[in-house]
Each structure stands twice: as structure tokens, then as C-alpha cells.
Amino acid sequence: MTVQQEEVAELIELVESTPSKQLEEVMRQREGGLDAALELIFDLLVSEFNPRKAKGQKGTFQFEIASSEGTKLHFVHVEAGTCRTDKGRGEDPDITIGIKFPDMLAMGVGKLPGAKAFLTGKLKLRGSPLMGTKLGEWFDHPET
Numbered sequence: 001m002t003v004q005q006e007e008v009a010e011l012i013e014l015v016e017s018t019p020s021k022q023l024e025e026v027m028r029q030r031e032g033g034l035d036a037a038l039e040l041i042f043d044l045l046v047s048e049f050n051p052r053k054a055k056g057q058k059g060t061f062q063f064e065i066a067s068s069e070g071t072k073l074h075f076v077h078v079e080a081g082t083c084r085t086d087k088g089r090g091e092d093p094d095i096t097i098g099i100k101f102p103d104m105l106a107m108g109v110g111k112l113p114g115a116k117a118f119l120t121g122k123l124k125l126r127g128s129p130l131m132g133t134k135l136g137e138w139f140d141h142p143e144t
Contacts, residue, residue: 004047007040012109023102024067034067034101035087041108042074042085045139049083054138059131062093067101078138095127110141 001009018026027037058079065072075090076083099107103122106112114136117123125132135141 004040004043008044008109011037011040011105012111015106015109015111020102020106023105027101027105028069034069034072037105038065038072038074038101041105042076044108045076045141046083046085048139048141049078050138050140051081051083053140054078054083054134055081057134057138059095059134060090060093061131061135062090062096063104064096064098065101065104066098072101078134083138093127095125095129095131097132098124098126 014026015023024034027034030036032039058077060078061076063072063074063076065074073088074085075088075093076085077090099117099122103112103117107114107117107123112122114123114132118125118132
């Protein structure tokens with residue numbers, strides 16, 4: 001098992017065992033705090049990118065993650081069969097995804113399907129609705 005797999009397994013366990021209202025505080029107390037948890041989630045997302053499914057397409061997904069520390073900005077950019085992520089605001093995003101920190105963790109580890117998050121109001125979208133579906137299409141994200 002790689003270090004990333006171990007960290008993801010630990011994060012899944014925390015998401016499953018910690019009430020949503022307490023999850024942010026638990027993560028804040030861990031090494032690296034909220035930023036380290038988000039970095040792990042976005043690195044995991046990039047590792048799940050399937051270039052065959054996104055062939056010839058491109059897009060930028062902007063994430064605005066609400067936390068008690070303020071809004072955390074991350075983006076995912078797909079182009080020419082590659083996928084990268086970084087903190088901050090991506091250039092000219094196709095879609096902006098607003099979500100609370102605990103819900104982002106749950107979605108990131110496969111415990112909250114994106115469609116369910118959207119339908120229950122836990123996830124807000126601005127921009128191209130079609131681009132919102134690409135997260136499910138271009139990434140092989142197993143729901144656990």
C-alpha cells in the first residue's frame with residue numbers, strides 16, 4: 001500500500017466515524033490541517049483521471065470550499081490528455097463548484113456521490129452544467 005493509499009484509507013475512516021459537524025475540527029488538529037486534507041483529496045482526484053475518457057476535450061473545474069478558515073480555492077485543469085490541480089483560482093474556469101469542507105471530504109473519498117450532493121443542495125454549481133457531468137465521466141472515482 002502506498003503512502004497516498006494509507007492516507008486515503010485513514011481519511012475514509014475519519015469521514016465514516018466522525019459526525020459531519022465535527023469533521024472540520026478533527027481535521028484542523030491533524031498535521032497540516034485542512035489544507036493537507038484538501039491536498040490529499042485533489043491529488044487523489046488527479047490520480048483517478050482517465051485520459052481516454054477525456055480525449056480531445058478540455059476544461060477547468062474551480063472549487064470554492066467553505067470552511068471556518070474562510071473559502072479554500074482549488075482548481076483542476078484538464079487539457080491534451082493531462083490533468084493537474086493547484087490551490088487558488090484557475091484561469092477562466094468552465095464551472096465553479098461551491099461546497100462545504102466536510103462534504104468535499106466525503107465526496108472526495110467516494111462517500112457522497114456528486115449527483116446526490118447536488119440534488120440535496122450540498123453542492124452548488126455556476127457555469128456550464130454540462131461541464132459538471134465531466135467530473136463523473138473523465139475520472140474513475142470509485143464510490144465506497
